[in-house]
Amino acid sequence: MKDFAVGDAVFGVCDAGQEAAYAEKIAIKAAIVARKPESLSHVECAALSLIGLTALCSVEDTLQLKSGETILIQGGAGGVASFAIQVAKHIGARVITTASAANHDYLRRLGADQIFDYHSQDFTKVVSGCDAVFDTVGGEVAKRSFAVLRPGGRAAFIASGSAAPASPRADAVSLRPKVGRDRAHLDRIAALVTSGAVRVPEITTYKLSEAAAAHKVSEGRHLRGKLVFKVR
Numbered sequence: 001m002k003d004f005a006v007g008d009a010v011f012g013v014c015d016a017g018q019e020a021a022y023a024e025k026i027a028i029k030a031a032i033v034a035r036k037p038e039s040l041s042h043v044e045c046a047a048l049s050l051i052g053l054t055a056l057c058s059v060e061d062t063l064q065l066k067s068g069e070t071i072l073i074q075g076g077a078g079g080v081a082s083f084a085i086q087v088a089k090h091i092g093a094r095v096i097t098t099a100s101a102a103n104h105d106y107l108r109r110l111g112a113d114q115i116f117d118y119h120s121q122d123f124t125k126v127v128s129g130c131d132a133v134f135d136t137v138g139g140e141v142a143k144r145s146f147a148v149l150r151p152g153g154r155a156a157f158i159a160s161g162s163a164a165p166a167s168p169r170a171d172a173v174s175l176r177p178k179v180g181r182d183r184a185h186l187d188r189i190a191a192l193v194t195s196g197a198v199r200v201p202e203i204t205t206y207k208l209s210e211a212a213a214a215h216k217v218s219e220g221r222h223l224r225g226k227l228v229f230k231v232r
């Protein structure tokens with residue numbers, strides 16, 4: 001290993017296929033970790049890694065969002081969407097998002113321009129003409145999202161399994177981001193956060209011994225921001 005010295009602090013996400021285990025020590029390829037910025041804690045980097053990779057791959061690489069465009073980001077208060085909202089604003093796009101009323105102030109602080117409470121408003125009746133949709137909710141929300149796109153619009157889905165739902169419209173594309181792990185994207189996450197363009201999402205920490213309770217919260221799908229296990 002040439003890039004790092006023993007003891008260097010790094011951050012990243014386990015390789016695909018290596019996830020789904022909690023461990024204090026793990027061997028990981030140097031090519032898929034990046035140097036941890038000094039100004040960020042390990043907990044913050046742990047929170048940022050997968051949500052940052054997913055948001056960058058979806059908004060920049062897959063949707064190729066441009067300055068001046070309008071994007072609807074479904075499920076704004078979740079971890080990936082919290083990062084995606086800020087990346088979209090940094091690009092210069094107008095951001096519309098959906099969330100429960102209790103999360104609207106949080107999302108305004110992240111930069112969202114317009115926020116709809118999905119409990120009391122049907123987004124298909126109040127949003128239209130979007131250049132892009134980024135759906136992090138899945139199910140019926142994903143399927144109904146095509147309705148808000150302008151002709152030629154594009155939609156990306158990360159909560160509908162390994163394939164994007166089929167587009168019901170001939171004039172709108174449906175995309176499934178392929179979220180990889182590589183140092184270039186992790187360095188970009190670090191640069192966006194250390195420059196102040198992206199704020200760290202709200203973090204809830206759990207002890208590893210509280211894993212069962214943490215899973216319940218995560219599976220409940222109403223966590224704001226990101227959950228992190230603190231091993232010690």
Ligand SMILES: NC(=O)c1ccc[n+]([C@@H]2O[C@H](COP(=O)([O-])OP(=O)(O)OC[C@H]3O[C@@H](n4cnc5c(N)ncnc54)[C@H](OP(=O)(O)O)[C@@H]3O)[C@@H](O)[C@H]2O)c1
Nearest residue numbers: 054075077078079080099100118136158159179221222223
């Ligand atoms: N590589 C990948 O493809 C990849 C990587 C990471 C995550 N994912 C997937 O992406 C999805 C999002 O993950 P996440 O960790 O960012 O968030 P999450 O924890 O799954 O989502 C929590 C958020 O979803 C919101 N929500 C629930 N139902 C909603 C609805 N009907 N409309 C709008 N918002 C709704 C909740 O907001 P309120 O409390 O405001 O209701 C909550 O803040 C998951 O399905 C996850 O498996 C995929």
